[in-house]
Amino acid sequence: MWIFGWKGPSGFSARSTAEEVTEGIDATGLTAIVTGATSGIGVDTTRVLALRGAHVVMAVRNVEAGKKLKESILNEIPSAKIDVMQLELSSMASVRKFASEYIASCLPLNILINNAGIMAPPFSLSPDGIELQFATNHVGHFLLTHLLLDTMKKTARESNREGRIVLVSSDGHKFAYNEGIRLDKINNEAEYNCYRAYGQSKVANILHAKELARRLKEEGVNITANSLHPGEIATNLARNNGLLNGNIYAHQCLDSIKLSMLRRVIQGAATQLYVALHPQVKGVSGEFFKDSNLSKPGTAPAQDEELAKQLWDFSMKMIKKQ
Structure with a gap:
């Protein structure tokens, strides 16, 4: 268990921080996009990437919040290279606009960290008529990756440096519907369950990485794609959790265990930064990581290669409709 700080083969554990897993790594010359950069683990992901010398593009819903975070990081790291761009993942039009503007900027792209996500809201549809969690956590990132892939291929080819695509999933994939993805x-x-739908979207993240990795390998492209579980982190991701809303005892209980059982954000950002930057992960693709170590998804659907292919075809049809 992570609370005991047991280290895996990588030399890191769930107690390892983002700075520890990237210690000694020089990311100068690398350009990274981080979605959801202004909240939760996105904040420290952005900060540590900048600390290691990467040029970070914060893809955020709230541009003002992005500018404030940029200012804060620059106060700590005056040499940081950070840009802020608007992105609403639940809207395909917004994703297309972001990608178009990014491509027009002629910036290279070495690392894409698909970090943003929502968890367990009441049922609603995205602007494109798709269940909101699936639209935000999977479809938005699927489209973003699809649109930026040529830029990543060009960057990998011209720089002769491996590109890395990181999809932040969750052990919450275990809560998905029995089929994995309906x-x-x-x-x-009528059959919507907010937690199962969340799990479904997290299975989709894992399978997206798996199938994308297979396709990139077939093409012989120097880009990897991996997914990960960041940990049970004390962030506002569970703000829609009905078990907590209005329940003072539940809130008090949660507050009392946060420091003892939930990872701090600086620990929660560690695994995605390990996957994005560490030399140990060079050439590794289509895998699932946990506690900055290789792991296995916890359900059969999340390991189903045929379902991964079906999801790919289904997602391609969704993004082509818009």
């Missing part, structure tokens, strides 16, 4: 019932409000 491709024929994505928008079925």
Whole structure:
């Protein structure tokens, strides 16, 4: 268990911080996009990437919040290279606009960290008519990756440096519907369960990385794609959790265990930074990481290669409709 700080083969554990797993790594010359950079583990992911010398593009819903975070990081790291761009992942139009503007900037792209996510809201549809968690956590990132892939390929080719695509999933994938992903019932409000739908979107993250990695390998492209579980982190991700809303005892209980059981954000950002930057991960693709170590998804659907292919085809159809 992570609370005992047991280290895995990588030499790191769930108690390792983002700075520890990137110690000694020089990311100068690398350009990275981080979605959801202004909250939760996105904040420290951005800060530590900048600390190690990477040029970070913060893809955020709230540009003002992005500018404030940029200012804060520059106060700590005056040499930091940070840009802020607007992105609403639940809207395909916003994703397309972001990608178009990024490509027009002629910036290279070495690292894409698909970090943003929402958890367990009441049933609602995205602007494109897709269940909101699936739209935000999977479809938005699927489209973003698809649109920026040529830029990543060009960067990898011209720089002769491995590109890395990182998809932040969760052990919450274990809560998905029994089928893993209900491709024929994505928008079925009658059978909607907020936690199972969240798990479904997290299975989708894992399978997206798996199938993307397979395709990149077939193409012989010097880009890897991996997914990960960042840990049970004390952030505002669970703000929609009905078990906590209005329950003072639940809040008091949660507050009392945060420091003892939930990882701090600086620890929660560690695994995605390990996957994005560490030399140990060079050439590793299509895998799942936990506690900055290789792991295995906890359910059969999350390891199903055929389901990964079906999800890919389903997602391609979704993004082509818009």
